[in-house]
Amino acid sequence: MAMAPTSTPTGTTKPGNGETYRAALILLASLFFMWGFITVINNTLLPHLRSVFDLNYTQTTLIESVWFIAYFVAAIPSAKLIERVGYKRSLVIGLSIMAVGALGMTLAASIPSYGVTLAMLFVIAAGITLLQVAANPYVAVVGSPETASSRLNLVQAMNSAGTMLAPSFGAYLILGRSVGGTSAEGAVLTDAERLADAQSVILPYVLVAAVLVVLAVVIARFKLPDMGAAGRRVAAEERKHHSLWRHRNLVFGVPAIFIYLIAEIGVANLFVNFVSQRDIANITHEQAGHYLTFLWGGMMVGRFLGSAIMQKVAAEKVLAAFSIGAFVVMLIATFTQGHTAMWALISVGLFHSIMFPTIFTLGIRGLGPLTEEGSGLLIMAIAGGALVIVQGWLADRYGLQMSFLLTAVCELYVLFYALWGAKPTNAIEDVRPQET
Incomplete structure (x- = not known):
């Protein structure tokens, strides 16, 4: 799945030595890996929960909608928390919150409860x-400004590694250990089988929680470099002379991110159910989970x-x-x-790959001192993933396969953005001062 970058600070603070720098970068890369890994576990969790709770597609995709609503709700409080306690403590708090949620998943599995x-x-x-x-700001800080792009690419690669490994983890430890996951699509489970399937989620989330706690402890004890002046925003007086809404590439870029997320999340979350169908690949959810790795x-x-x-x-081209x-x-x-439809859906991952980072960079082009505000709007647009519930409704009403026409329409908006919407208007020079 696509993850949101932030604007790169104009100045950096270097760690005391090369060893500290490398260790800090490894820690930061591990965070990117973990949130990519945990996010994509949902792609195998959703068909599992659909079977356990006997959900329709609307209820199934509501699970992912709740996930992306959290981006919209928690973004501003997160920024305020960072201002109050600093970046390092915020990283520890974020990992701790995730660990609490992972352990809470074991409670939800024990009851079992859709609401919990x-x-x-x-x-x-x-x-x-x-x-x-x-x-994200830390990645730009730990080291010299000249290698900031290299570091950002490195941690994004780690994020991709997490998203690629997660489907196999979910297929083995969730779908592979459940009756619903190893049965043909449409199999009817007894109440006892549903309860046993629900509890198959406990072990993987206990493992995830343990890793998160270890990471939180390591980061709490590690001396990460201080953001210092690099994290300060440019003076508000300078920004008053410009308006975000005069920049076409940003105005059309925000909905481009929003709409693209609907496409990416819809494909990933309904992939297992789609390829499991008898007229597509006619395989179990567990086997379909392994094919998700190719996506x-x-x-x-x-x-x-x-x-x-x-x-x-x-x-743009x-x-x-x-x-x-x-x-x-x-x-x-x-x-x-048949397999033609399955491999076509798998191949969309290749074409989706560049969309989020490319739309993002085109969206902030020419914003100058407004780059930070523009970046914030683009990051908030990640909440578009919550509208995957629309595809769930379409799947219930018109069939799962036909619901992917919504994805096709989303691709057309991205094409419109590339051909016209991404062209900058009123581009301004970045006059932000270099901070030390």
Whole structure:
């Protein structure tokens, strides 16, 4: 899944020596890995909960909607918390909140309770939001400004590694240990089987909670570099001379992020149920969970490929080409059957790979001293993932396969943004002072 970057501070504070720098970067990379890993566990958790609680697609996608609503609700409180207690403590608090939510998932599985499950997933997502707000600036700080982009790419790669490994973890420890996960699509479970399946979630979330607690302890004891002046915002007086709404690339970029998230999350969350259908791949949820690895793996490969292409081709053109590719494969997934439809849906991961970071960078282009405010709006747009419930409603009303027409429409908006919406208007020079 796509994760939100923040604007890079103009100054940096270097750690005392190379060893401290490397250790700090490893810790930060581990955070990116963990929130990518935990977020994508949802892709195998959703079909599991659909079976346990006998949910329709609307109720199933509501689970993911709650997850992304947390981004919208927790973003501003997270920023205020960081201002009060600092970045390092915020990282520890974020990990602790996630650990509490993970342990709460074991309670939800023991009851079992759909409502408690929703609440605990919201808690986990709120913790991840705090990590998102706190961790990204650190990546730019620990080391020299010249290598900031390299560090950001490195931790984003770790995020992709987490998203790629999570489906196998979920397939083995959740779907593979449940009756619903190892049965054919549409199998009817007894009450005893549902209870046993619900409790299969306990072990994986206990393991996740343990790792989060260990990370929190390590970070609490580690001497991370102080943000110092690098974290201060540019003077408000300078920003008063400009308006965000005069920049077309930002105005159309915010809905582009919002709409793209609907497409990415909808594909990932309904993937297992889709390929498990008899007229698609006719496999169990456990087996489908392993194929999900290819979807996320394609996103990782696409990021490296897109990065290399953009060294010679304008980002807008690359984004347009990838959006056309995504539109075509989504039509194939919607109107064909068998393995053709399955592999078409898998391949959309490759085309989705560059969309979030490319839209983000195009959206803040030419904002100058307004870059931080523009970045904040784009980050808030991640809440668009909550509207995956619309696709769930479409799946219930018109069928799961036809619901992917919504994804195809989302790709068309990204194409519009690449061809016209991303062109900057009233671009201004970045006059922010260098801070020391």
